[in-house]
Amino acid sequence: MNSQNHEHEKSNVQKVSTTVLITGANRSIGLETAKQLSQRGLFVYLGSRNLAKGEAVVKELADQGFNNIKAIEIDVTNPESILAAKNIVEYEQGKLDILINNAGILGPQPQTAIETPVVDIKEVFETNFFGVINVTQAFLDLLKKSDKPRISNITSGLGSLTLHSDPNWKYYQVKAAAYGPSKSALNAYTIVLAYDLKDSNFKVNAIDPGYTATDFNAHSGPGSVESAASFIIKHTLTDENGPTGQFFSNDIEDEIGISPW
Template sequence: MKTVLITGANRSIGLETAKQLSEKGLFVYLGSRNLENGENVVKELQENGFQNIKAIEIDVTNPESITKAKNIVKNEQGKLDILINNAGILGVNPQTAAEASVNDIKEVFETNFFGVINVTQTFLDLLKKSDSPRISNITSGLGSLTLHNDPTWKYYHVKAAAYGPSKSALNAYTIVLAYELRELPFKVNVIDPGYTATDFNHHSGPGSVESAASFIIKHTLTDENGPTGQYFSNDIEDESGISPW
């Protein structure tokens, strides 16, 4: 049975991804900053027939929390097959480049960028024990510099000086990570689940969490010939789903 860890999985897209992966027979560590919240979610899932899901406390901004979570997975499973870095924050609005405070921008980067690095580096040795390790970093269309510079893009006027750059940085980090792991059976990609109706955006997005989770899983559960170092977006109409960087 493959094992997956999803950070920020106690609600919205992360939770739906956990549910769908559980239905596919994977063992899911449902990551939550607050263990009690995560356990309450898992209890409800189990009452509704979901199996092989366990809440695990992990705060991606807290190295001690990450290490503790890693040790739990190591002791219980001995390895990790899939890491989905889903935890993220939007930050304080408005986020104008001229006025957003450095501290507010740092706070967003702490979760969306440095948090992913901390989690990935901590769990890398467990992932290397897998026959087919996968790392999916959940990004956003707002992380695409190419699209942001295209006046014809439908979200061209949606600019956020903290959130967007944090995802652009994540995209860049993923390219480097994928390159470094290219000789191993890793597949490392960034995946944009699309503009989805969640608490994150006050349910303003047109997409569903079911579609978002399905898209993440499609580009995570790939075979040995699957791509690595790629950027996929659920908002791209092309069948490939490949987004420009």
Template sequence: MKTVLITGANKSIGFETARQLLQKGYYVYLGSRDLEKGQKAVDQLNAEGLNNVEPIVIDVDRHESIKAAREEVGRKTQVLDVLINNAGISGSFPQTAQETDISVFKEVFETNFFGVIETTQAFLDLLKNSPEPRIVNVTSGLGSLTLHNDPTWKYYPVKGAVYTSSKASLNAFTIVLAYELRDTAFKVNAVDPGYTATDFNHHSGPGTVEDAAARLVKAATLGPDGLTGQFFSDDNAPDTGISPW
């Protein structure tokens, strides 16, 4: 049975991703900053007959929490097949480049960028034990620098200086990591779940969590011939599914 760790999985897209992977036969380590919330999410999945799941406390903002999560997962398995770096925050809005306090940048980058790097590095050894390891970094269409410089793009006026910068940085990290692992069985990709109705955006997005999660699941379950080092986005690139960086 393949195993997957999903950060920020106690609700919204992360939770639905856990559900869909459980339905595909994966064993899910459901990451949550709070054990009670994680257990509640697990209980809900259990009530649906999905039992191969357990909560893992992991706060990607805290070194000790990441270390403890790695130790806990390591006591349970020596192989992790998939890591989905889903945990993320948007920061307070509006976010102007001229006036937003540096503390907001630091807070958002701590979760969206540095947290992903540290979590990935912490679990790389377990991933390397998998015959088909997959890393999915959950990004945003707003992380495309190319599209942000295109006045014809539908989201061109949406310029959140903090969130956009954090996701563009995450995309850059994804490219480098995929390059370093290019001669291995790893598939490392950034995935835009689309503008989805969640607590993250006060349910303003038109997309569903089911469709968003399906995009993450698709990247998490890529076969040996699947692409790596890509920015998958059905929202930005409905024809090809691959967004410009």
């Protein structure tokens, strides 16, 4: 049994052509994205704050035939956790091709600008904004070793200042004083990051998977996790002529889905 387990573990960390890290991937959109990328033959590190939960998910996936997904512990608010994850990826793969910054929290509800405590806003920013920066900066040197490095920052339509200022927007009434601004800040960071890497082979984009039915929103969204994951992948697995520094949304009803900032 121990030998079999060892061989199984060994098979899960084989070096492959394309390696992906998805933070917050043990459920919902992140999990579905991991599954769809795995089906395409990519090796996926399924990021989870709790390693046991992540490993339990991966075991279920393995039983379903997904054999190129490995759980990795990563808490985007904890620099030591991020460094440990980075060291694992570096040891096992030597590089990282795709980073999908998916981990995010909604924060306590409701979130009015008048009454939401600053401590609650800071907590949301720690994960949704500063956490993305923590992970991105830590993994940047491994991404630079890739021939086609991609960074996808998973955002929200609630981060669009243009849409939020439009009374005719279908989600105009949905205001969240912590969550929305955290995604606006993430969008702004994405623009600067894409600019800093514009003379390289990086593609850096903000991707809104759309209002999706998940645990995140008590399954109130009209979209499916399958559609959300497919949209993320569409705008992540781009070629050398693909866009960078863009904001794509699955809620924008046209073929490309470019959202106003």
